[in-house]
Amino acid sequence: MKGIKKLIPYIGLALIILLFGVLTQGKLLTLRNLKLVFNQAVVLIIASTGVAFVMAQGSLDLSQGSLLGITGAMTATAAALHPGLALPMALLTGFAVGLINGSLLAFLKIPSFIVTLCVLFVLRGLTVIATHAGSIPVPMEMLAFDSYDIKVTLLVLILAGAYYLFNYTQTGKGMRAIGSGEVAARYSGVPVERLKVTAYLISGTLCGLCGWLNVVRTGAADSKTGLLLELDILTALVLGGMPLTGGSGAKLQSAVVGGLMLALLGNGMVLVGIMAELQQAVKGVIFLLAVYLSFERESAVLIK
Amino acid sequence: MRTKNKLATALALILLIGVLGANVVFAEGGQEKPYLFGVSIWADSDPLSKKVISNLRYAADVLGAKVEVAVDGFKPDNQVSNIENLIARGCDAVMICNCTDAVVPKIVKLAEEAEVPLALYFRMINDPEIRKYAESAKYFIGNVHEDEIAVGYALGTAIADKGRKNAVIINYNKGDTTAGNRYEGYKKAFAERGVKLLGEQWDILDAEPAVNAVESFIAAFPELDAIAVGGGGGGPLAGTIRAVRNHNKIGQISITASDFGPDIEDSLRNQEVAAMSGGHWTDPFFTFMLLYNYVDGHPLSDKPVTITMEPIYLTSVEEAQQYTKWCMDQPPYNEEEIKNMTVRYNKDFTLADLREIAAAYSLEDVMERHK
Numbered sequence: 059m060k061g062i063k064k065l066i067p068y069i070g071l072a073l074i075i076l077l078f079g080v081l082t083q084g085k086l087l088t089l090r091n092l093k094l095v096f097n098q099a100v101v102l103i104i105a106s107t108g109v110a111f112v113m114a115q116g117s118l119d120l121s122q123g124s125l126l127g128i129t130g131a132m133t134a135t136a137a138a139l140h141p142g143l144a145l146p147m148a149l150l151t152g153f154a155v156g157l158i159n160g161s162l163l164a165f166l167k168i169p170s171f172i173v174t175l176c177v178l179f180v181l182r183g184l185t186v187i188a189t190h191a192g193s194i195p196v197p198m199e200m201l202a203f204d205s206y207d208i209k210v211t212l213l214v215l216i217l218a219g220a221y222y223l224f225n226y227t228q229t230g231k232g233m234r235a236i237g238s239g240e241v242a243a244r245y246s247g248v249p250v251e252r253l254k255v256t257a258y259l260i261s262g263t264l265c266g267l268c269g270w271l272n273v274v275r276t277g278a279a280d281s282k283t284g285l286l287l288e289l290d291i292l293t294a295l296v297l298g299g300m301p302l303t304g305g306s307g308a309k310l311q312s313a314v315v316g317g318l319m320l321a322l323l324g325n326g327m328v329l330v331g332i333m334a335e336l337q338q339a340v341k342g343v344i345f346l347l348a349v350y351l352s353f354e355r356e357s358a359v360l361i362k
Numbered sequence: 363m364r365t366k367n368k369l370a371t372a373l374a375l376i377l378l379i380g381v382l383g384a385n386v387v388f389a390e391g392g393q394e395k396p397y398l399f400g401v402s403i404w405a406d407s408d409p410l411s412k413k414v415i416s417n418l419r420y421a422a423d424v425l426g427a428k429v430e431v432a433v434d435g436f437k438p439d440n441q442v443s444n445i446e447n448l449i450a451r452g453c454d455a456v457m458i459c460n461c462t463d464a465v466v467p468k469i470v471k472l473a474e475e476a477e478v479p480l481a482l483y484f485r486m487i488n489d490p491e492i493r494k495y496a497e498s499a500k501y502f503i504g505n506v507h508e509d510e511i512a513v514g515y516a517l518g519t520a521i522a523d524k525g526r527k528n529a530v531i532i533n534y535n536k537g538d539t540t541a542g543n544r545y546e547g548y549k550k551a552f553a554e555r556g557v558k559l560l561g562e563q564w565d566i567l568d569a570e571p572a573v574n575a576v577e578s579f580i581a582a583f584p585e586l587d588a589i590a591v592g593g594g595g596g597g598p599l600a601g602t603i604r605a606v607r608n609h610n611k612i613g614q615i616s617i618t619a620s621d622f623g624p625d626i627e628d629s630l631r632n633q634e635v636a637a638m639s640g641g642h643w644t645d646p647f648f649t650f651m652l653l654y655n656y657v658d659g660h661p662l663s664d665k666p667v668t669i670t671m672e673p674i675y676l677t678s679v680e681e682a683q684q685y686t687k688w689c690m691d692q693p694p695y696n697e698e699e700i701k702n703m704t705v706r707y708n709k710d711f712t713l714a715d716l717r718e719i720a721a722a723y724s725l726e727d728v729m730e731r732h733k
Contacts, residue, residue: 091450098443191564192537193438195464198495201471276438278464280537281565283439328447331430333406 066351067299067315074319078326085329086322093206097275099321100209101126101268105287106294106313107220108264111257113295114224116237116304117163117170119261122291124181125155126284129269131188134279137196144200145270152266153259155181160258164251178288186281193280196273203274212271216264217314223260224310233257237304293345294320302349397427397657399650400448400456404436404567409596410621413643413690414483418650420693424700425654436461436535436567445469445480455479455503455653457646462537463489466496473501479656481505483646486668488539497666503656504667506649506720510540510620513639513673514547517590517618520637520677522555524616526588530579531562532572532602533592544592544620560586567594572601573608580609588636591619599623603634620673627682641674641689641725648720651703660705662713669720681725688728696732 078086085091105122112119129151136147155177162173188194224230232253235243244250273279298316301307323344327337401418405411415431422429432448434440438461448456449472456473460466460482473480482505487493496502521529531548533541541564552559560583563575572591579586589606591599599619606615613633622640629635648669655662674689676682688694701707703716 085450085452094446094450097446186565190536192535193462193464194537195462195489195492198467198491201467204468272439275468276442276465277468278438278462280438280462281535282435282437285437325447325450328432329451331451 063351064299066348067297067312067319070297070348071315071319071322074322074326078322078330082326082329086326091325091329095318095321095325096206097209098325099317100213101271101275102287102290102294102320103314103317104213104216104271105261105265105268106291106298106317107216107310108261109291110220110295110300110308110310110313111224111230111233111260112170113300113302114230114233114237114304114308115254115257116240117254117257118174118292119159119258120171120174120288121155121159121177121181122261122265123284123287123289124178124185125152125262125265126269126272126287127185127279127281128155128181128188129266130273130279130283131185131194133270133273134194134196135188137200137273138194141197141200144196144273145267148266148270148273149263150266152262152264152269154262155265156259156262157255159262160255163258164254174288185283189279189281191281193278195278198277200274201277204271209271212267216267217310220260221310229253229256234304234306234308237308238306290320293341293348296345297348397425397454397654398430398452399427399653399657400430400432400445400451400453401646402432402434402441402444402448402456402458404434404459404461405595405597406431406433408568408594409624410640410643411595414646417643417647417693421647421650421695421700424697425704425706427654434458434461436538438462438465441465442468442472445472449473449476449478453478454657455481457481457483457649457653459484459646461535463487463492463539464537466492470496470499470502474499477501479503479653481649481653482507483649484508484642485539486510486543488542499666502666503652503661504649504663504669506645506652506669506671507540508642508645508671508673510543511547511550513620514544514549514590514592515551516547516675517544517620517637517639518548518551518557519555520618521588521590521616522551522557524588524636526557526616528558528560528583528585529588529590530560530583530586531590531592532566532575532598533562533564534567534594534598536564541592548590548592557588566598566601569597569601569604572598573605576602576605577609580605580611580615586615588616588618591617591621593620596621596623599629599635599638603629606634622676626676627679627686630676630682631679637675637677639673639675641685642671644694644720644723645671647695648716651700651716655705655711658704658706662705662711662716667713669717671720671723674725684729685725688725688732692732694723694728699731 109119129148132151133144133148136143159177162168163170232248235248236250294316295312297319298312300312403411418429432444434444445456479501481503486507533545535541566572589602591602600623602617616636618637620639622638705711
């Protein structure tokens with residue numbers, strides 16, 4: 059039964075491809091459309107990859123949507139001074155917010171749910187202020203960075219690095235050990251506080267990169283940018299098979315499989331012509347189904 | 363592990379077969395397909411967006427075309443995704459009410475790459491650099507919009523004419539050209555007529571946030587006697603009226619609004635609203651006509667076209683009744699008139715004719731044509 063559970067995300071992905079492949083009369087699988095799906099999924103996959111490190115510890119990061127918003131605003135503001143400042147500013151903003159999130163969780167012992175929810179509100183407010191409740195344009199030459207080559211290269215590098223870190227280093231193993239049991243991990247010599255902060259640094263920095271990618275994609279940072287991204291990330295990871303409780307069952311590939319599923323689902327529904335409001339409902343039902351199928355009730359503990 | 367490998371191989375095969383075979387297996391037949399027009403719109407449930415969509419669908423139906431609608435919530439990333447998706451869906455042309463000038467270069471670029479004509483509705487491009495970029499693009503067909511500064515000025519003057527002295531402005535996205543231009547018009551009228559602007563609240567696109575904002579203003583400024591609603595599709599106006607009614611201030615606070623609300627006659631009859639501008643949902647209709655002629659192989663111009671329209675102003679119940687009868691209960695342009703706006707059915711039709719029809723649009727014009 060456990061073996062089948064592990065296969066559910068892959069079966070889900072295959073079903074989505076088959077279903078929408080047929081319903082769209084093959085349009086879903088044309089090369090042009092697959093490039094489009096990739097384009098729309100890349101931010102979600104990268105952000106989900108970062109959050110996978112957090113969720114492996116059994117924690118959550120609900121600040122991602124607002125973090126995308128504020129990094130976008132900071133990116134656009136820096137780009138107005140010089141386009142070359144945009145990417146460092148985005149990464150720095152993400153890193154700083156990750157440091158705050160991680161420190162509040164690790165040293166003040168505030169649960170991640172509360173910390174990141176509060177940070178979500180703070181960052182959204184700052185985004186509205188930074189964008190003057192509107193939008194900030196970026197220099198048009200920055201649109202040149204919105205290329206498949208750059209995105210593919212970034213994604214491959216990030217996934218390869220993250221996969222190695224997650225599976226083959228003491229850092230990754232330690233994070234999953236925290237998810238399996240924090241007390242046991244501490245007694246085993248895992249530097250719990252340091253790894254908690256590290257996970258949020260990774261998630262924050264990758265979200266910062268996503269903020270930059272988003273701005274060069276749209277040409278503007280907006281007060282609404284990133285709204286509800288955190289729920290998309292959570293949905294993608296759970297659809298991809300990431301246990302909400304983290305631990306040894308956490309797999310980095312959840313970010314890729316889940317991100318692709320969500321992007322294909324969204325794209326497929328648009329191609330089929332399903333109403334926007336109904337699309338949200340469908341996503342909600344699928345999320346519920348994924349949690350039902352994958353949730354480990356017997357080992358469930360409170361999200362840390 | 364073995365099962366997993368098998369599954370992975372099967373998935374890879376499915377994907378490969380799909381990618382390679384999609385275009386072959388599901389290749390389109392030789393039948394002539396109706397033109398498909400993609401419309402990205404901020405919402406599909408407020409009075410303005412509903413009317414825009416139904417009017418476009420009616421016009422498309424008359425011409426044997428189809429309209430595909432995608433909701434973007436006025437978010438730049440959604441607008442980019444919508445244009446990508448509509449192009450992927452196979453739309454022959456796309457049109458959008460862009461939320462900011464800043465998003466225009468990207469959507470123009472998408473249209474250029476896909477060689478799909480693009481036009482804007484309800485929006486002018488304020489930024490000169492972006493306007494130049496858009497107008498130099500081969501597939502940018504043009505834009506249709508109102509003189510929004512004039513709209514704000516007219517409604518601001520209506521507030522002053524009612525003898526009001528202390529106003530606030532409720533508006534939607536800052537950075538949006540239409541919202542910004544209406545705001546400028548209001549400010550100009552207020553400055554000229556001595557109306558004090560007590561406060562302003564932006565980013566209001568729905569009824570609920572409008573209720574909260576107005577209630578805060580009423581609490582903060584007892585002297586408040588006028589509220590200008592900058593637009594937002596009718597939802598913010600409905601919320602503003604509700605808040606004023608909740609505080610028993612109907613008649614004491616004059617409300618003006620761009621974009622008609624759901625109950626135009628009642629709002630004027632109950633003196634909830636002093637003046638309104640709206641009925642400009644014909645603006646996307648003219649954008650559609652530009653695109654239809656282009657897609658049909660008869661572009662009305664070899665350069666991007668800008669058409670400026672006048673909205674309809676309503677200040678009395680009688681005007682509202684006429685508007686409902688002639689513009690809401692029946693389309694402002696009938697089947698024959700729509701067909702006559704295309705070169706396919708009217709070989710002599712030109713851009714000048716389309717401009718003339720758009721410029722003439724008013725309540726009187728519709729009544730005159732359909733009586």
